[in-house]
Each structure stands twice: as structure tokens, then as C-alpha cells.
Amino acid sequence: MNRVAIVTGAARGIGASTVDALVNDGYHVIAVDRCRDIPEVPYALATPAELDAVVARHGDAVLGLVGDVRSATDMQLAVETATRHFGRLDAVVANAGVVAAGEALWEISDAAWDAVLSVNVLGTRRLIEAAAPTLIANGKDAQSRIVAVASSAGSTGLYHLAAYSAAKHAVLGLIRGVAMDLAPYGVTANAVSPGSTRTAILKASAVVYGLSSEEEFATQQPIGRLLEPTEIAAAIVWLCSPLASAITGADVAVDGGMTIS
């Protein structure tokens, strides 16, 4: 029987790569994305066509679902769709995230602060709270998994990204807490913290810093290059797999050494 996962923010970037890698590992996947812009977020989010393209390259193994991670109803629907359409749910990947603001903390509007905190933190909570009863019901030996995508900004402070840093620190705290809540049930919860990865968010961050190109971020990482979404996806899929059975509450840095010191 194929394992089944839900991935949020799945229409492009790290989320789309995670869908690809999970399918390669034998999963069936519900690919969820908002597919619509958020006014306070200063760059375009994914389009319905991008989500359709992810689904199209996997045939029956992937079902697309337009939904917002901040909505309890939408996340509940994702869980119900997984169990109804594919018959089970083994893993959820809280990947959807946005970056906004690009100002000093005291200059950030309440609307931008709320957008960053709500998508990154509330969105992670909404997915987990919708999925937890099903993952617990799988039983202690079922290798049920939660993975959240945090960031190097979750363990460091970054210039003009205080809201994003606060949100990603909160994601790590949430994962550590829920790992304790779920440990008695055999469900693990971990975070993956990417460094600068070649996606739309990085392009938006380059604008925040007034850089001519996102390539300039490569120098922040000891390995001297940007990361590819496939490199983050590989760690996510490993944490979803039975191989990671002894790991819970961990923050796995996939950052080319950015947070070594």
C-alpha cells in the first residue's frame, strides 16, 4: 500500500520539489496551494496553472487542492480528501510560507506582520491540528510523520526580516512542543530549515536587501552557492520515511553551512 502525504505550498519551489520527491519514493500526495496572491505580500504567489502542472506530471499519484493554510476548513478538507481519495494519511508537510515587510521592526505595518505570522505559524498549526487525529489513529507503529519547513531565519536574526524571523522561530517552538504532545502516539514532528534556496521567496528577499540578483545570497553560505529546491526536498522526504523513526522535535539545517557559526 502506498504511503499518503499532504504537502502545502505545493505549486512551486520547495513544495513542488517535495511532491516530486515523495512520488519518486512511492507516495500518493494531496498537493495544496492557495494559488492566489495575498495583498500584504509584495510578490506574486503561485497560480492555478502552476499547481495543475505539478499534478499533471504525476498522473493519478497526485491530487491538487486549492486551499489556504490559515483556514481550518481548508486543512480539514485536505485531510478528508487524503483519506477519501487515497484511503489513508501518513505524513503532512507544512511548507507554505511567505516573506514580507523588508523594514525595521518598528516600521512594519500590522497587516504585513499579520500576513507573515499567520501563513507561517497559524498555517502550520492548522495543518497539524487537522491531521493529528488521523495520524494518531494510525497507531504507534505506523511511522506517521509531521514535517514543517522553517528557515535559517528560525535560529538567527536577519536584517529587515524581523517578522519572518519571529515567525520561523515560532515554527520551531511549535514543532518542539507538538513533538512532545505526539511522542506517546508514535507520531514524529520535525523541522527542516533551508538556507538560501533558488525560489520565488529568495527573489523577493533580494529586493528587500536591494540586491541586483538572488545569486548574491550565495556568498552567505560556506558552500558558496545557492541551494536547489530538490536538496531541501530530499531532507523532507527522508524525515517522512521510516528511516527517520528515532528523530523527533529536531531542526534539520539544510543550509550549506549558513548557521554553522
Ligand SMILES: NC(=O)c1ccc[n+]([C@@H]2O[C@H](COP(=O)([O-])OP(=O)(O)OC[C@H]3O[C@@H](n4cnc5c(N)ncnc54)[C@H](O)[C@@H]3O)[C@@H](O)[C@H]2O)c1
Ligand atoms: N527559498 C528560500 O531561500 C527559503 C529559505 C528558508 C525557508 N524557506 C521556506 O520554504 C518554504 C517554501 O518556500 P519557497 O522558497 O518554495 O517559496 P515559494 O514562494 O516559491 O513557495 C511558497 C508556496 O506557498 C504558497 N502559499 C503561500 N501562502 C499560502 C497560503 N496561505 N496557503 C497555501 N499556500 C500558500 C505559494 O503560493 C507558493 O506556491 C516557505 O515556508 C519558506 O519560508 C525558503
